[in-house]
Amino acid sequence: MPPAIQPTALLRPALRCPRGTLTARRTLFSAKQPDRVTQNLDLNRLHARRRDYEQHRTAFLAAGAVAGSIICVYTAWQLKEAIGRNKVQCDSTVPAETHKVEAGEKRKVVVIDEQGxxxxxxxxxxxxxxPRTMAVHLPTTETKQDGREVSTVADKDGVExxxxxxxMRTVTFIGFRVYLVGFYVATQDIARLQKYLIKKVNPLATTLIASEKETLRKALLDAAEGEETWDAxxxxxxxxxxxxxxxxxxxxFHHLRDGFVRAVQTRSxxxxxxxxxxxxxxxxDFKAMFNRGNMAKTKELLLHRDADGKLSVLYGDGSLDRDAERKLIGVVGDERLSRLLWLNYLAGKQVxxxxxxQNIIEGVMEFMARPIGTVATQVV
Structure with a gap:
């Protein structure tokens, strides 16, 4: 008969674990497995994410500010242009254009101010x-060439x-502006200029057609032929x-003199x-008359060449009046000096x-479009 099982044996705990049960053990070299809470609270990664967010946010805000500024400036400029095109100008200023095209020909823009x-x-x-026209009062007596200003001694009406x-005269490669220069011809002598240039192209003509004017223009623009034409x-x-x-x-005056002297000496x-x-x-004598002080902007210096080639230099306040007062500061009688000085503006490789x-040649072409002797009676 089998032995009976004692009740106390059922209450005693087993001294061994079952063979199929595994116990998790941590040794000295095994890594500790992070739990879920520690992984979600990685401070370095959170800081990196925050930094990237702030950088992207700053970049987008800056780009928006720049784009907004550009749009505002562009819109304002477009508005200004639109207003400028549509506005009615009752008291307009002097226009900036020096020439206008009429019937395919360039003509000088001439405006009449409130004083006529x-x-x-x-x-x-x-x-x-x-001024489109001006009267130059020339001295009637010989003047000493000592470089001193003298009172103006003029004929009755002057020469128109x-x-x-x-x-514009500019220097250096950046186009430093120095002075404006205008070329005038005695109104009574324009017919001589017309006749000489027209006969050079067509000896039988009294005016030039379009193709002949183009031939003359090319001749005057050419360095060698232009200098020969103006010199003659x-x-x-x-x-x-x-x-x-x-x-x-x-x-x-010294700076102006140096430029004039260099030009004349180079050509001489x-x-x-x-x-x-x-x-x-x-x-x-020419150098001596420029031994003077400063010359303020908007003042006027006239270089006058008479029928015999004598050079007279006059100084004025720059008034636009037809009969503006000017003072004679010197005279040089040698025709060669004034001719070389004139060529410095009219022709050659370097002017x-x-x-x-270019503007003077366009003005000459304007004269060539009219019959000889009719420019003096032209109505603007």
Whole structure:
């Protein structure tokens, strides 16, 4: 008979675990497994996420601010342009354009101010306009060439000069503006200028057609042929002419003199007729008349060449009045000096002002479109 099971044996705990039960144990070298809470609270990763968010937010805000500023500026500019196109100008200022096209031809823009003066706009803010015509009162007696200012001694009415063209004189590669220069021809002598240039192209014509004017324009723009044409015209026609110079910034007579002297000396080296002592004396007299002080902007310097080539230099306050008062500061009688000085603006490979030369040629072309002798009676 099997032995009976004692009740106390059922209550005693087992001394061994069952063979199929595994107990998790941690040894010395085993890594501690992170729990879920620690993983979610990784501070470094949270800080990196916050930093990236702030950087992206700042970049988007800055881009929005820049885009908004650009849109505001562009909208304001478009609005200004629209208002400028549609507004009615009752009291308009002097226009900036110096030429306009009429019937396929370029003509100088001429405006009449409230005082009835005929003005040609320059496109510059300092010297806004040049007079279309001006009267130059020349001395009737010989003047000492000692460089001192003398009182103006003039004939009764003066000689009327008509503007041919103008332009800005600039220096250095950045286009540093120095002065505006305008070329005038005596109104009574324009017919001589017309006749000489027209006969050069067509000896039988009294005016030029479009193709002939283009031929003349190319000849005057050519460095060699243009210099030859102007040189012969100055020698042979006896046209009285004036260069009107007005600084657009404060300068002095010495700077102006240095520019004139360099131009004349450069051209005189190529002319064998300018190597004698008389020409050297004329250069000394020319330099002496510029031994003066400052010349303020908007003041006026006139270089006048008479029918015999004598050079007279006059100084004025820059008034637009037809009969503005000017003072004579010197005279040089040698025709060669004034001719070389004139060529410095009219022709050659290097001129004092290329815009002035181009504008002067356009003015000459305007004369060529009219029959000889009719420009003086032209109604603007």
């Amino acid at each position: 003066r005929e003005l040609v706009p320059t496109g510059d803010s300092v010297v806004a306009a040049f 000069f008509t503007l041919v063209g103008l332009g 015209m100055l020698r042979e026609t006896g046209c009285r002419s004036v260069f009107r110079i007005m600084p657009v910034r404060d300068t002095d 080296l190529r002319d064998k007729t300018c190597q004698d002592e008389a020409f050297g004396t004329a250069m000394k 004092a002002s290329e815009p002035a030369r």
